[in-house]
Amino acid sequence: MDLKAHVCNHLEELSMRLRNIVCNPPVGWVILFLLLICICNGLTGCERKPIKTLAPTPEVAVISVATQKITLTKELPGRTSAYRIAEIRPQVNGLILKRLFTEGQDVKAGQVLYQIDPAPFQSALENAKAALGRAGANVPAIRLRVQRFNDLLVDNAVSQQDYDDAYAALKQAESDVAYWKATVGAAQINLGYTAVKAPISGRIGISNVTDGAIVIAYQPVALATIQQLDPIYVDVPQSTTDLLALKRRLKDGRLKKNGAGTDKVNLIQEDSTPYSLEGVLQFSDVTVDPTTGSVILRVVFPNPEGILLPGMFVQAVIKEGINEQAILIPQQGVSRDSKGNPFALIVDAESKAAFRPLTLDRAIGDKWLISAGLAPGDPVIVEGLMMLRPGTTVKSAPFNETQTDNKPPAGPDAQSQKRSKGGV
Numbered sequence: 001m002d003l004k005a006h007v008c009n010h011l012e013e014l015s016m017r018l019r020n021i022v023c024n025p026p027v028g029w030v031i032l033f034l035l036l037i038c039i040c041n042g043l044t045g046c047e048r049k050p051i052k053t054l055a056p057t058p059e060v061a062v063i064s065v066a067t068q069k070i071t072l073t074k075e076l077p078g079r080t081s082a083y084r085i086a087e088i089r090p091q092v093n094g095l096i097l098k099r100l101f102t103e104g105q106d107v108k109a110g111q112v113l114y115q116i117d118p119a120p121f122q123s124a125l126e127n128a129k130a131a132l133g134r135a136g137a138n139v140p141a142i143r144l145r146v147q148r149f150n151d152l153l154v155d156n157a158v159s160q161q162d163y164d165d166a167y168a169a170l171k172q173a174e175s176d177v178a179y180w181k182a183t184v185g186a187a188q189i190n191l192g193y194t195a196v197k198a199p200i201s202g203r204i205g206i207s208n209v210t211d212g213a214i215v216i217a218y219q220p221v222a223l224a225t226i227q228q229l230d231p232i233y234v235d236v237p238q239s240t241t242d243l244l245a246l247k248r249r250l251k252d253g254r255l256k257k258n259g260a261g262t263d264k265v266n267l268i269q270e271d272s273t274p275y276s277l278e279g280v281l282q283f284s285d286v287t288v289d290p291t292t293g294s295v296i297l298r299v300v301f302p303n304p305e306g307i308l309l310p311g312m313f314v315q316a317v318i319k320e321g322i323n324e325q326a327i328l329i330p331q332q333g334v335s336r337d338s339k340g341n342p343f344a345l346i347v348d349a350e351s352k353a354a355f356r357p358l359t360l361d362r363a364i365g366d367k368w369l370i371s372a373g374l375a376p377g378d379p380v381i382v383e384g385l386m387m388l389r390p391g392t393t394v395k396s397a398p399f400n401e402t403q404t405d406n407k408p409p410a411g412p413d414a415q416s417q418k419r420s421k422g423g424v
Helices: 002-019 025-047 119-154 160-193 240-252 412-420
Strands: 059-064 067-088 094-099 112-116 195-197 202-204 224-239 264-268 279-284 294-301 313-330 342-347 353-357 359-364 367-372 379-383 395-398
Touching (some): 067 202, 119 160, 224 313, 240 294, 264 294
Antiparallel strands (some): 059 379, 224 294, 279 294, 342 379
C-alpha cells in the first residue's frame, strides 16, 4: 500500500507537469502513455512472489546382502616341465655305425637308438672266454693232487710243505677261473653297451651326432634327449605373502580345506583357452627363492595328446579352500573415494543413504568378495548412485539382476576393474 501511495503522488506531479504541455498535445499524450505502462509493470512486479518447488525423491535399486558357500581359487602363472628327462650318452668308446630313430618321434623304453661298432668288444669277449677255459682246465688236476697229498700226509708219505704248495696252487687256479669269469661278464656288458638303448619312454629330440661319429664313454655332450610328456609337470611360484595369508585364513576358520577335490587344479593355456583335463597338486616346496620371495607348487597334469610341451607359459587355477560365509555384491555397487578406498552406500532404517567403508578380498566374475564392511541383510544400493550423497532420502526398490546379466558392470570401480583385468 505504501508503494501505491508513492506512485499516486508521482502521478499527481506528472499530471501537473502535463498540464503545462498544452502547446504540444501529441507529445504529451505519448509521454503519458509510456508512463502508465511502466507504472503498471512496476505494480505487477511488486506483487509477484517466488514459487518454491520440491525436488523428487531419488529412486535406487538395492540388493539384500546374504552369505553363500563358494570355493576360492587363485590364478598363478607357471611353466610346464617334462615329467622325466633322460640324456642319452654312450657307455663305451667307439664308432657310431647307425642312428636307429627318427628325430621328434616317440620312443619306447629299451628301443635301440644308436649302434656302436661291436667288433672290438666281440673280440674282447671271445678272448676272455678263452682265458677262462684255459684257467678252468688246470683246476681238476690240481684239486686231485691236493686230495692225494692229503691222504699221504696222514702216513707222513709227503711233507707238510708239499701239501701246502699243492693247496696254494689249487686256490690260485680257482681264483684265476673267478677272474676270467668276471672278465667275460664285463666283456658281455660292454658288448651290450654298443647298442645304445632308450632308458625311458617319451619323445626324443634332435641327434647331436651322425653316422660315423666317434664317441667316448660318458662324454659331456649328450647324443640326444628323451622327455616324457605324459603326464607333465607344471611348476607354479607362489609368493610367501599369499601363502601366509592363506594359512591365516585357514587357521581362523574363514576357509576350509576339507572339501572334496580341493587338490584339483585347472589350467589356462597360452592362448587363454582352458585345458580340458584337471591336474593334481603334488607338493609345495619348503625352500623360499631369495630372489623372488616365493615357493614352488608342483602340479601333475595328464597329457595324453601331447598338447602341453615343456617350457610353455600357462596359468594354473589353484583351489585355496571353501568359504562358507562369503558375501558377494555386484561390482557396480562399489565406488571409491578420492584416495582410492572402496565404499558402498546402503539404505538405513530412515530410508536414507548411509556410507559403509569396505575391505575387498578379490573379484569373482562381475562381483566383489567382501571381507569387511557389510553384514547379512544390509540393503546395498547398486543402481541410482549418480550424484547420490550420504544422508539423502531415497526410495528403494529390489534390484533385478536378470536385466543386467548381459550388460557390463556400470559402477566406477567395476569399470576400473574391467580395464585392469581385460574385462574378465
